[in-house]
Amino acid sequence: MQAEMAPEQALEWFDAGKGAALATVIETWGSAPRRVGAQLVVSGDGEMQGSVSGGCVEGAVVVEALEVLAQGGVRVLEYGVSDGDAFSVGLACGGTIRILVEPIGDGGMPVQMLRELVAARAARQAVAYEVALDGTARQLVHEGHDQRFRMDRSGLEREGVLFVAIHNPPLRLIVVGGVHIAQVLVSMAAGVGFDPVVVDPREAFGSAARFPGARLMNDWPDEALEEIGLDARCAVVLLTHDPKLDDPALMRALASEAFYIGALGSSRTHAARLGRMREAGFSDAHIARIHGPVGLDIGAAGPAEIAVSILAQMIMTLRKP
The missing domain is CATH 3.40.50.720 (NAD(P)-binding Rossmann-like Domain)
Structure with missing residues (x-):
């Protein structure tokens, strides 16, 4: 499955009773191999689809995602990698990535909001998912991010406390x-x-x-x-x-x-x-x-x-x- 289908996979796993958490790259420095907005989805039994780095960072993110599913809340993870050990974790020339991990359901992205996001994607409607990094606010919006929609560019706003994930039609x-x-x-x-x-x-x-x-x-x-x-x-x-x-x-x-x-x-x-x-x-x-x-x-x-x-x-x- 392509990482771009993470919302659909998350909904499928949730509806199957497995639970699901979404991990999203929210910021990168250096040569991180996945761009901002890339996603990994993790089920409650440890299955994963998608990618946030292409290397061993995924293993660490899965552990954090399972803890989030068990304990609730959201987490912002940061992985800094030096050139010397970058290859071992998949960051080919070094770099740093920050990742937001949030469960689907209680304490995370509401299930109905995920259903609306998946429906908008299926209908080829451009939609942005705005989420506060502390998990206190979330909404789907179809307007107000013209530049981001045009450039397919997710990113942080409001001095780094709000993440905007762009979901454009293919x-x-x-x-x-x-x-x-x-x-x-x-x-x-x-x-x-x-x-x-x-x-x-x-x-x-x-x-x-x-x-x-x-x-x-x-x-x-x-x-x-x-x-x-x-x-x-x-x-x-x-x-x-x-x-x-x-x-x-x-x-x-x-x-x-x-x-x-x-x-x-x-x-x-x-x-x-x-x-x-x-x-x-x-x-x-x-x-x-x-x-x-x-x-x-x-x-x-x-x-x-x-x-x-x-x-x-x-x-x-x-x-x-």
């Missing part, structure tokens, strides 16, 4: 057109955390043999995008070169909150595309969202380099709009 990449560029782009995007979907009504292009592990939809692009449901965590990349496939999908994307819209083609092709979008009633502000020709201008040659330029532009648009 990033999703919808590629229209199962061409050679798409094959490389889908693989690379999955490697950096995107859930890829390939849309192509041409089954010879959108096939499992060409896109192993990706979700495939052999539907007309506009229908597929409507079924998928585009939100602010979606990137849409159009690669077919065919207006009768690209344009309907582009119209769906422009009417959505997708954070990135890119379309393959030359400058002349793109100019013609913009003209069609204006004729369809989209304003200049709408069509300015289209990245075309798609990708950063890095002098890319060949499908793999073009895919690199597209992915880099997607990440730049997400992190530095």
